[in-house]
Amino acid sequence: VMVWLRRCTHYLFIVVVAVNSTLLTINAGDYIFYTDWAWTSYVIFSISQTLMLVVGATYYLTFTGVPGTATYYCLIMTVYTWVAKGAWFALGYPYDFIVTPVWLPSGMLLDLVYWATKKNKHSLILFGGVLVGMSLPLSNMVNLITVADPLETAFKYPRPTLPPYMTPIEPQVGKFYNSPVALGAGAGAVLSVTMAALGCKLNTWTYRWMAA
Numbered sequence: 001v002m003v004w005l006r007r008c009t010h011y012l013f014i015v016v017v018a019v020n021s022t023l024l025t026i027n028a029g030d031y032i033f034y035t036d037w038a039w040t041s042y043v044i045f046s047i048s049q050t051l052m053l054v055v056g057a058t059y060y061l062t063f064t065g066v067p068g069t070a071t072y073y074c075l076i077m078t079v080y081t082w083v084a085k086g087a088w089f090a091l092g093y094p095y096d097f098i099v100t101p102v103w104l105p106s107g108m109l110l111d112l113v114y115w116a117t118k119k120n121k122h123s124l125i126l127f128g129g130v131l132v133g134m135s136l137p138l139s140n141m142v143n144l145i146t147v148a149d150p151l152e153t154a155f156k157y158p159r160p161t162l163p164p165y166m167t168p169i170e171p172q173v174g175k176f177y178n179s180p181v182a183l184g185a186g187a188g189a190v191l192s193v194t195m196a197a198l199g200c201k202l203n204t205w206t207y208r209w210m211a212a
Helices: 002-028 035-064 069-085 087-091 103-116 123-146 150-156 180-210
Strands: none
Touching: 002 035, 002 069, 002 150, 035 069, 035 103, 035 123, 035 180, 069 103, 103 123
């Protein structure tokens, strides 16, 4: 019974994190509603995606102890997001406004570190966290390259429930961030180490809680 409860607790946490990652991902790809703050939104949502990915993937990876699990976790996030994005049809948006599987490279790097260091958790936390933090903002830029032009889409498909203060407007000439990818990668690389450690620690805490 305890083994069953422990496994259910782990899988429940994995599902919760994956669902939340999906919601963050949809927001991160929702650039058409942040046209004037596109780069600011890009940095913030890239970091939030990075942290959600690394804590869930690390947790899942250390739970199974099998290299490749982090990539599988990212695949779960991808499928969840694709299914959720199907709701764009009901809202009248084109389906080409969809996020690409940008998490898979980061998950592969996490698995590679875990495998190359012979399942060393400390190396996973340090090197894996840094690599995920640096790679995801770079991969996330693919979202901006592959989807339809955000500003054009915003005016072509106005959101009926969009409040007035979020009405799409022409972006200003001046940008606060000179390099949003570098800023997101730098901040993500630092914060991801902490979240990777949390992912490993959550595994320990869950086992102790279920065994108590």
